[in-house]
Amino acid sequence: MATQIINQLPAPTFSWLGVNGCERELPDGTPEAVAVKAAAGEAARLEIGRSTDLTVQGSGTVIAKIAADDAVLHTHIRAGYGEQIRFVQIFQNGSAISEVTADLDDTASLALIQIYLNPNDLVSGIRVHLNGRKSVFTSRIGYLLDGEHALDINLHVIQSGKKTASDTDVKGVLRGHAKKTFRGTIDFRNGCAGSVGAEREEVLLMDEAVQNQTVPVILCAEEDVSGTHGASIGQIDSKHIFYLQSRGIPEDRIYEMIALARLGSVIAEIGDAETESDIRRQLGTEDADA
Amino acid sequence: MKRNTQVSDIDRSRYDFRYAEDAADFLSSGITPEIIREISEEKGDPEWMRAFRLHALEIFQRTEMPGWGPPVDGLNMDRIVTYIRPKSRMNTDWNDVPENIKATFEKLGIPQAERESLAGVGAQYDSELVYHNVRKEVAESGVVYTDLESAMHDPKYADMIRTHFMKLVPPTDHKFAALHGAVWSGGSFVYVPAGVHLDIPLQSYFRLNAKGAGQFEHTLIIVEDNAYLHFIEGCSAPKYYEAGLHAGCVELYVGRHATLRYSTIENWSKNMYNLNTKRSVVAEGGRVEWVSGSFGSHVSYLYPMSILNGRGAHAEFTGITFAGEGQNLDTGAKIIHNAPETTSHMDTKSISKSGGISTFRSAVVVKENAVGSRSSVSCESLMLDDISRSDTVPAMDIRTDKCDVGHEAKIGRISDDAVFYLMSRGLDEQTARAMIVSGFADNVSKELPLEYAMEMNNLIRLEMTGNVG
Amino acid sequence: MDLLNIEHLTAGIEDRELLHGVSLTVGSGETHVLMGPNGAGKSTLGFAVMGSPEYTVTGGTIRFAGEDITRESPDKRAKRGMFLSFQNPVEIPGLSLSDFIRNALEQVTGQRMKLWDFKKQLKAAMDVLQMDAAYADRDLNAGFSGGEKKKAEILQLLMLKPKLAILDETDSGLDVDAVKTVSAGIAAYREGCGGSLLIITHNSKILDALHVDRTHIIADGRIVKEGGAELIAEINRSGFDAYTGKGAV
Numbered sequence A: 001m002a003t004q005i006i007n008q009l010p011a012p013t014f015s016w017l018g019v020n021g022c023e024r025e026l027p028d029g030t031p032e033a034v035a036v037k038a039a040a041g042e043a044a045r046l047e048i049g050r051s052t053d054l055t056v057q058g059s060g061t062v063i064a065k066i067a068a069d070d071a072v073l074h075t076h077i078r079a080g081y082g083e084q085i086r087f088v089q090i091f092q093n094g095s096a097i098s099e100v101t102a103d104l105d106d107t108a109s110l111a112l113i114q115i116y117l118n119p120n121d122l123v124s125g126i127r128v129h130l131n132g133r134k135s136v137f138t139s140r141i142g143y144l145l146d147g148e149h150a151l152d153i154n155l156h157v158i159q160s161g162k163k164t165a166s167d168t169d170v171k172g173v174l175r176g177h178a179k180k181t182f183r184g185t186i187d188f189r190n191g192c193a194g195s196v197g198a199e200r201e202e203v204l205l206m207d208e209a210v211q212n213q214t215v216p217v218i219l220c221a222e223e224d225v226s227g228t229h230g231a232s233i234g235q236i237d238s239k240h241i242f243y244l245q246s247r248g249i250p251e252d253r254i255y256e257m258i259a260l261a262r263l264g265s266v267i268a269e270i271g272d273a274e275t276e277s278d279i280r281r282q283l284g285t286e287d288a289d290a
Numbered sequence B: 001m002k003r004n005t006q007v008s009d010i011d012r013s014r015y016d017f018r019y020a021e022d023a024a025d026f027l028s029s030g031i032t033p034e035i036i037r038e039i040s041e042e043k044g045d046p047e048w049m050r051a052f053r054l055h056a057l058e059i060f061q062r063t064e065m066p067g068w069g070p071p072v073d074g075l076n077m078d079r080i081v082t083y084i085r086p087k088s089r090m091n092t093d094w095n096d097v098p099e100n101i102k103a104t105f106e107k108l109g110i111p112q113a114e115r116e117s118l119a120g121v122g123a124q125y126d127s128e129l130v131y132h133n134v135r136k137e138v139a140e141s142g143v144v145y146t147d148l149e150s151a152m153h154d155p156k157y158a159d160m161i162r163t164h165f166m167k168l169v170p171p172t173d174h175k176f177a178a179l180h181g182a183v184w185s186g187g188s189f190v191y192v193p194a195g196v197h198l199d200i201p202l203q204s205y206f207r208l209n210a211k212g213a214g215q216f217e218h219t220l221i222i223v224e225d226n227a228y229l230h231f232i233e234g235c236s237a238p239k240y241y242e243a244g245l246h247a248g249c250v251e252l253y254v255g256r257h258a259t260l261r262y263s264t265i266e267n268w269s270k271n272m273y274n275l276n277t278k279r280s281v282v283a284e285g286g287r288v289e290w291v292s293g294s295f296g297s298h299v300s301y302l303y304p305m306s307i308l309n310g311r312g313a314h315a316e317f318t319g320i321t322f323a324g325e326g327q328n329l330d331t332g333a334k335i336i337h338n339a340p341e342t343t344s345h346m347d348t349k350s351i352s353k354s355g356g357i358s359t360f361r362s363a364v365v366v367k368e369n370a371v372g373s374r375s376s377v378s379c380e381s382l383m384l385d386d387i388s389r390s391d392t393v394p395a396m397d398i399r400t401d402k403c404d405v406g407h408e409a410k411i412g413r414i415s416d417d418a419v420f421y422l423m424s425r426g427l428d429e430q431t432a433r434a435m436i437v438s439g440f441a442d443n444v445s446k447e448l449p450l451e452y453a454m455e456m457n458n459l460i461r462l463e464m465t466g467n468v469g
Numbered sequence C: 001m002d003l004l005n006i007e008h009l010t011a012g013i014e015d016r017e018l019l020h021g022v023s024l025t026v027g028s029g030e031t032h033v034l035m036g037p038n039g040a041g042k043s044t045l046g047f048a049v050m051g052s053p054e055y056t057v058t059g060g061t062i063r064f065a066g067e068d069i070t071r072e073s074p075d076k077r078a079k080r081g082m083f084l085s086f087q088n089p090v091e092i093p094g095l096s097l098s099d100f101i102r103n104a105l106e107q108v109t110g111q112r113m114k115l116w117d118f119k120k121q122l123k124a125a126m127d128v129l130q131m132d133a134a135y136a137d138r139d140l141n142a143g144f145s146g147g148e149k150k151k152a153e154i155l156q157l158l159m160l161k162p163k164l165a166i167l168d169e170t171d172s173g174l175d176v177d178a179v180k181t182v183s184a185g186i187a188a189y190r191e192g193c194g195g196s197l198l199i200i201t202h203n204s205k206i207l208d209a210l211h212v213d214r215t216h217i218i219a220d221g222r223i224v225k226e227g228g229a230e231l232i233a234e235i236n237r238s239g240f241d242a243y244t245g246k247g248a249v
Helices: A238-245 A251-267 A273-283 B024-028 B033-043 B047-062 B077-084 B099-108 B112-118 B128-140 B148-153 B158-164 B175-183 B416-424 B429-440 B450-465 C042-050 C074-080 C097-109 C115-128 C133-137 C146-160 C176-193 C230-238
Strands: A002-006 A022-026 A032-038 A044-048 A052-058 A060-066 A071-079 A084-091 A095-104 A109-117 A121-130 A136-145 A150-159 A165-174 A179-188 A195-205 A211-220 A225-234 B144-147 B188-192 B218-223 B228-234 B249-254 B259-266 B273-275 B277-282 B287-294 B299-302 B305-308 B314-323 B328-337 B343-352 B357-366 B373-383 B389-398 B403-412 C002-013 C016-027 C031-035 C056-064 C082-085 C092-096 C164-168 C196-201 C214-219 C222-227
Touching (some): A032 A044, A032 A060, A044 A052, A052 A060, A052 A084, A060 A071, A071 A084, A071 A109, A084 A095, A095 A109, A095 A136, A109 A251, A109 A273, A121 A136, A121 A165, A136 A179, A136 A251, A150 A165, A150 A195, A179 A225, A195 A211, A195 A251, A211 A225, A238 A251, A251 A273, A251 C092, A251 C097, B033 B047, B033 B175, B047 B175, B144 B148, B148 B158, B148 B188, B148 B218, B218 B228, B218 B259, B249 B259, B259 B277, B259 B450, B277 B287, B277 B314, B287 B299, B287 B328, B305 B314, B314 B328, B314 B357, B314 B450, B343 B357, B343 B389, B343 B429, B357 B373, B357 B403, B373 B389, B416 B429, B429 B450, C002 C042, C002 C196, C016 C056, C016 C196, C016 C214, C031 C230, C042 C082, C042 C164, C074 C097, C082 C146, C097 C115, C097 C133, C097 C146, C115 C133, C115 C146, C115 C176, C146 C176, C214 C230, C222 C230
Parallel strands (some): A071 A095, A084 A109, A109 A136, A121 A150, A136 A165, A150 A179, A165 A195, A179 A211, B218 B249, B228 B259, B249 B277, B273 B299, B277 B305, B287 B314, B299 B328, B305 B328, B314 B343, B343 B373, B357 B389, C031 C196, C031 C214
Antiparallel strands (some): A211 B389, A225 B403, C002 C016, C002 C056, C214 C222
């Protein structure tokens, strides 16, 4: 095993903050190679339990459920001209290092949905190259973290094609002693004229011992772009609490409801009823008889 | 498709940026304990200060350069060494001042005597008369406003300076804080007694006296409980120093329920490396308000830090950075919430033009004990062409659930509609764009005293069109 | 017995007092109207009665069915059978309208309704309000138009069946048809469970279909006049000037 700094911030900052990267030991072993050709209609479903090198091509939905220990998952997504890929990752308990890289050609689109259901220790890197003209990347990321669990996400969207668009929405809930770092970088390269990029993270903090790091970066070397970044970290707005309380819901239940609602809005983006129901049942937000 | 399936590639693929080269070695060469002793001797330092300088030098020599930020390998350390050596001061004169600086003085309409002082070549700029009147009014209110070196020798303040000097920014903070600790020279000392509300702003402009004093100057301000002070540093005229390095240090102590507003308009000449460190600590119910305009320098590292140590303390940072041709300006702010119910607000604008690079960099830290704290950050960047660069690198580190932290960033260009609208009312395009950029900067200009705001607008006009007004 | 009994209520935001000793009583099954000019304290009263933490009650008492609830949390008040419709209900992405109502119903009644029964009831209530069934699965108030939000509030009223409903400007910003629909919803609530109403409004369209028992005029944080339904007509004719000091000059 070798210790390495991974998930490095594309533009490093004050070192005392400790957000420039994260140190992990890389497990040995040969990954299993899996190639998926996405197609219209029924989603391709994968269950991943060990180190895997996954390649995804075509046009359609691919859903990967990941429950593994000490695994390294490398996913490469190639969306060719006009292709539309929806790639869903559901991280369950266990520890893993995941990296998703994607290359998008002209007018291709990638929707990335990541749901983190309280994994023990997860390092997740995402690097998307919007090389193609009018290529589009949207991501919806939801996490629920409790106990001593740790999550480290590094999202880097490189927009180099003309008129590209990216939109990232992250919603998360931290409880117990959970520790989370989210680095999100929109990188407008010179020549990406007409491109737009947006990113938001909303973090709900539910216990006093949680640790949250949010690093929303915009790098820009092009004039004709529009980029926005937003982050909102804290407790539930007192107006929300009052509204729900006034309908009879006690405060501790409100926190549960809002926490699950945050994740629920990401689950709803999966676009596969069976998978969505599975997760909701697991979270207890859907009755078994529904 | 080109892809290596080796697992170890995961990491290599992320190493696609380079850390700035370690410049520590070449920077450390040349400054010796002998030089420091000479400086200390010449200044007649008390024993503790001599020891402090030598200790800071040791720290300087063993400290590495930060692994982030703009490159500083263009610094000419030999020249700096020569420059700080007391017995071999450089002999610069007006003829050595670059033409573009002279032209800017001309355009801004700065009197000759002042020009020479600003260019670091003239005799002391004779502002004593104006300054004397200010001093009289200030003294009557019980406020001490003097230069730091003479305060250190005054038995009334010696202890106060010893207990505060480089306590907020220790030489271990970073390489240039250490350098500052070793070679600092000149600067202001302000003491505002409890309950005193000083109506007129104090302006360090009037202190710009001895040649080169602005280079490693140290500003120490203590505002006692329930007092108020507005301190203004710098001016819009370009300041020129042959040696090309400014490593100043500002330490602000804000008492309980006191307010300190610290305004800076900085326009160092474009050969300068501005590696300045500013920090404040705020007690219960106190406020620190930074207003900061960065226009000059070749390279800047500037992130005023506010440490909110008392319940209900508040920090505000309003800034603008304008990076033009040949400039790499890395600016922002740091806020540490270290007590319950502390609040902070950051509002920054940055502009990049003609190949300039501007980076907004910030840190908001909410510690475990900062229960009930609130922070909001808003930063907006304007790209004026496609050969420039504008980066936004904020970070938030939150360690309690009972807080509310918000961040908003926006980047874009001047809208064609806005330019068209102004042009349809008869303005030429250049003027229209200059007006829009001035408007963009109004977060800062509206926080400045009128004459400073006008100066700043002139400066923006000058950067945008090459002419004032 | 009085259902709602407010005595000498003083309340405000931070250091600013907005209600200066308001007393008001609503009996079981009665319909009351609270009218007043902008800024008179109408909404403040609604929020204070429901226990919003934004407003601080500095004096007086609020009783519901004889019990002092002045310091009670809003959810306890809701469980007692109080309801406040919001002018600007909050949006909660990820929480569907139907899940939310089912949860609230479970809290208020203490029983979890069978999913099938719940869906049937919800459908019936939505029909009254001419709401598209698809709204049930949409996120709570997220992306709803002004009219849709008002309907969603009345839908909750119909489902939760409170003993007292305080409707805060439920008619504002609605077109004629929407006002009719909302009125029908309110009528259904009255018929369905005979609950009391305190309707906060500054216009009377919504009152046309209702039998009003009593009218209260509030101005500058004080109840300045009380009377029967005839007071509404008077306000419609002459406005509030007589009560705001403007008319006295």
